[in-house]
Amino acid sequence: KRDIPVANFIMHEIHCSRNLEVCRCCGESIPKSEMRNHTESEHVQVTCKCQMKIEKNLLKDHEVSACPLRPALCQYCDIQLAFNKLQDHEAYCGARTERCGGCGRNIMVKDLKEHPRVCG
Numbered sequence: 001k002r003d004i005p006v007a008n009f010i011m012h013e014i015h016c017s018r019n020l021e022v023c024r025c026c027g028e029s030i031p032k033s034e035m036r037n038h039t040e041s042e043h044v045q046v047t048c049k050c051q052m053k054i055e056k057n058l059l060k061d062h063e064v065s066a067c068p069l070r071p072a073l074c075q076y077c078d079i080q081l082a083f084n085k086l087q088d089h090e091a092y093c094g095a096r097t098e099r100c101g102g103c104g105r106n107i108m109v110k111d112l113k114e115h116p117r118v119c120g
Helices: 006-019 032-042 056-065 083-094
Strands: 020-022 029-031 045-047 053-055 071-073 080-082 097-099 106-108
Touching (some): 020 032, 045 056
């Protein structure tokens, strides 16, 4: 998968076919002596804490961006909880009320950012 001078191409092709193998999973050229190790370390199936089976090399990305159990912060109270619990928590947490220091009315937490524009 690299540019080779025409004069060296035949020798290079022989060398590659003897020593390298293309991984069926990721398409990378891997030395034949390391293919088993590559497959076991990169493409073995592991189980995420959410019980999803995924290739080991994809686990980090899954845990950060797709796992329903990845950590997430509530926008109202900054508590950390699992992403799949966030929506229900924020609906409850944002509906709590706090007294406005300006007008004295009880304002829902989810409306506190907008309240200063309409506060008496």
